[in-house]
Amino acid sequence: IAGITQAPTSQILAAGRRMTLRCTQDMRHNAMYWYRQDLGLGLRLIHYSNTAGTTGKGEVPDGYSVSRANTDDFPLTLASAVPSQTSVYFCASSDLPGGSGGELFFGEGSRLTVL
Amino acid sequence: GQNIDQPTEMTATEGAIVQINCTYQTSGFNGLFWYQQHAGEAPTFLSYNVLDGLEEKGRFSSFLSRSKGYSYLLLKELQMKDSASYLCASNAGNNRKLIWGLGTSLAVNP
Numbered sequence: 763i764a765g766i767t768q769a770p771t772s773q774i775l776a777a778g779r780r781m782t783l784r785c786t787q788d789m790r791h792n793a794m795y796w797y798r799q800d801l802g803l804g805l806r807l808i809h810y811s812n813t814a815g816t817t818g819k820g821e822v823p824d825g826y827s828v829s830r831a832n833t834d835d836f837p838l839t840l841a842s843a844v845p846s847q848t849s850v851y852f853c854a855s856s857d858l859p860g861g862s863g864g865e866l867f868f869g870e871g872s873r874l875t876v877l
Numbered sequence: 878g879q880n881i882d883q884p885t886e887m888t889a890t891e892g893a894i895v896q897i898n899c900t901y902q903t904s905g906f907n908g909l910f911w912y913q914q915h916a917g918e919a920p921t922f923l924s925y926n927v928l929d930g931l932e933e934k935g936r937f938s939s940f941l942s943r944s945k946g947y948s949y950l951l952l953k954e955l956q957m958k959d960s961a962s963y964l965c966a967s968n969a970g971n972n973r974k975l976i977w978g979l980g981t982s983l984a985v986n987p
Contacts, residue, residue, distance in 0.1 A: 802979070803979070804964075804977050804978065804979040804980060805920070805964070805977045806977075807974060807975070810974070820974070852919060852920070863907065863908050863925060863927065863968060865910075865922045865925065866910075866912075866920070866922065866975075867922075868919035868920050868921070869919060870918070870919050871918075871919055
């Protein structure tokens with residue numbers, strides 16, 4: 763079944779550790795996104811990529827980095843995790859950039875707890 | 878900045894009709910999305926409105942008024958499975974990124 767896959771689904775991490783959340787889509791979508799979702803704050807864009815080889819910063823990029831070496835993969839890295847990065851992380855993709863009307867397809871989410 | 882406003886919570890009865898409102902800032906507006914998110918799951922796309930008027934998709938309809946900066950999602954013949962959070966998102970601004978509301982948590986009671 764075509765779609766978007768995230769891993770891990772859940773992780774507990776010690777503060778200061780490095781962590782990479784993986785995201786892969788097989789729909790050949792151009793645009794990909796990483797969001798975090800926190801109670802009372804909604805979905806907030808961390809980083810995005812409109813096409814392979816390009817990335818951009820969202821609303822809350824500090825402490826996170828991304829790469830887009832190819833169309834399918836868009837990993838999110840926390841270089842040195844802090845407790846405020848405890849959240850549910852959603853990867854999403856769209857054929858058109860979301861800001862241009864493209865429907866977003868979301869992964870199932872990665873629940874990250876930083877202690 | 879760009880703001881999206883929608884009610885935090887709503888309650889309705891199975892079989893009834895409910896309307897979830899969303900207001901947004903009109904500057905640079907290009908279109909409006911509605912997504913459904915069940916607890917513990919990912920958001921899923923419901924609708925996208927660019928032009929004024931009502932678009933119907935089965936039990937769900939979405940309305941847009943560009944001049945008023947207003948949209949609503951109408952859910953008919955409510956079912957228990959419609960209990961979820963409904964997210965409004967506008968497509969606005971020079972960078973064309975989505976601006977998300979905080980979601981409306983709908984509880985459907987028997």
